[in-house]
Amino acid sequence: MTSSHPDQLDPSTAVVALGRPERTTGAALNPPVVLTSTFVGAGEPAPGERVYARYSNPTWEPLEAAIGALESSPVPGLAYASGMAAVSAAFSLVPIGGVAVIPRTAYNGTASLARELAADGALSLREVDSADTAAVIGALEGADLIWLESPSNPLLDVADLPAIRPAAQAAGVTVVVDNTFSTPLRQRPLEVGADVVVHSATKFIAGHSDVLMGLVVVKNQALRDALARRRTLAGSVPGAFDAWLALRGLRTMALRLDRAEASAGELARRLSEEPALSRVRYPGLPSDPHHDRAAAQMSGFGAIISVELAGGQGAAQAFVDSLELFTAATSLGGVESLAERRQRHPGEPAQVPQELVRLSIGIEHVEDLWADLQRGLRGAAASQG
Template identity: 60%
Template sequence: MTDAASNALPAAEGHPGHLAPDTVVVSAGRPERVHDAAVNPPVVLSSTFVGRGEVEHGDRAYGRYSNPSWDPFEETLAELEGSRLPGLVFASGLAAVSAALSLLPPGGVLVMPQHSYQGSLAVAGQLADRGALTLRTVEIADTEAVKAQLAGADMLWLETPTNPMLEIAELKALTEAAHAAGALVVADNTFSTPLGQRPLESGVDVVVHSVTKYLAGHSDVILGAVVTPDEALRRRLVEHRSLHGAVAGPFETWLALRGVRTLALRIERSQATAALLAGRLLAHPGVEAVRYPGLVQDPGHERARAQMDGFGSIIAILVKGGAEAAETVVEALRLWVPATSLGGVESLIERRRRHVNEPESVPENLLRLSVGIENPEDLWADLAQALEKAQA
């Protein structure tokens, strides 16, 4: 760890890290405050580090084990999630997912939402095909149905809201049920970010992030991260990262930390715009249905309101006219960017079933909207004209 932890600011009661989250994103992971010190941590471009004697766990030693440029980001993420141990940065979100799945015993039983991120489902499915695990997919919003699948399970994978259906899992109840069944609980917190919810507070064992998305926030890095307050689990995850080589570049990690500095402002803006757009889309004649937890009509609204600090910046809509009409909307847009991924400053839109790995239960006419920080009226005007063209 760096000296940044010793520079913690005074306590703000009731929040992990003792500071409000919009302060943590700015203040955490800073260098020691000494005369003429840099305000920002440096980028350390070195593949190896000076050392003598036996290499022990925690030694820097080699760039596959650790890098000083990782430390500030890992400490900041841990403080945001409410972990007493630093997080772990990985080369990609899927590298972080793979590391978390490595905590399963050989042939273990994994319970996973049927509408998880398709990359997570693909990795789990591949491992299941090889006999490395048994996969049970569930409707994660149906708490009782999930509990019924936990008998004999070794891990419960939570994603809430789900990608791209925006279903809301009952975090605390499912975590308690999984622990009672003897299962570890992993939560993918990419959509919500630690500003929207902190799964560790509900007893979750491991939190996974695609840092590529909201944390970095500028569509310019590929990174992932894992956070756990359990020392034994963290040591296993460190070993997995070191041996499998899914290590992050120092410059990419530095960029991610720079992105985190504006996370609160970006989320505040994009979330407010998402709420505005979701309401207008709900009333639009060219839209069959809207999923957004902030809508009182949404099936997950009450649950989201109870366990989240905000409803997020992702909207899912079903376009009248099927897949062809949905594609017409995408093609007609001029401000929204037709692209995969999410969480950047620019607004992105995508018909998710264009991906061959997307579950068949995801409707062909579903568009996932990642709301950025542009002017809300400009975003709406672009959506409205595209929807009109699709219905013409």
């Protein structure tokens, strides 16, 4: 595999160059998809010998090498069957009966898993406002793990990652950051003290709304080995074809994100001037309460905007229903723009307003997206009579 150190490459080059086969004459440019459940072998397996596709599959490895390098880890990442499988793997680092600190408004799958683990007695939970640094630090004493999601889904809260690190280190707390919204192209949590990075690769990394996958990146080989062993036993492994598609998606992530983020910045600015919206959440807006912190720790503000309709829940639903280019669907980070009123999901945190619509900006032309958003606003106005 190509071993160019990502520090020597711009990240937009690294996504193209990492995870390639050796350049030997006649070799394939791309890693192959290895579709097999088992590997030929007799007798006691030698160290590293492939045995069974739940233990290892060569198709995962270029993707794992690439994400490890992109997140500035000296060791490869680990690929999982979904983002939630990766989230579960990270929670497995809390010892039975241990204490986890989570954001009150984490992605609802993550918060629901943590609350179920707590209800089962596997761990105790402390829920905090992750943007309130004093509250986060105040919850660390005696904790085993702190979960941060920054920016968060769907409120786009930003946690002060560099400020939390020294306190977590002093208290011996493992810091996990869900980096799904930023991607390693905009924020590398391991460089500011996180111990574990989690991704739903389903989103920006795979980028085409056709794959479910998760990734975990840690900093040391011993922890990676322990997680890999647990992944084998839990069976939370990705399919080979999904891993191949995710790597294929990664190749264009810099281009896709640059385009979607530029459009998101422009659309957020225009939306913030619309009187029909009571709030536009986007950390790139200078008026956003998280702007200064985001500007200090991220190299871009991402492609997700959340808007709140002044007319309430009915107006928000009419806004979504009136869109023609944006698709009404959950998920985010794909080439196609999506819109969703998040409170349609029963498990959504109460702090997420009923009138909030999350917009995932894709790579369509910004003026077509703007025309569609205006159509949505007209639909919302019409619904108000």
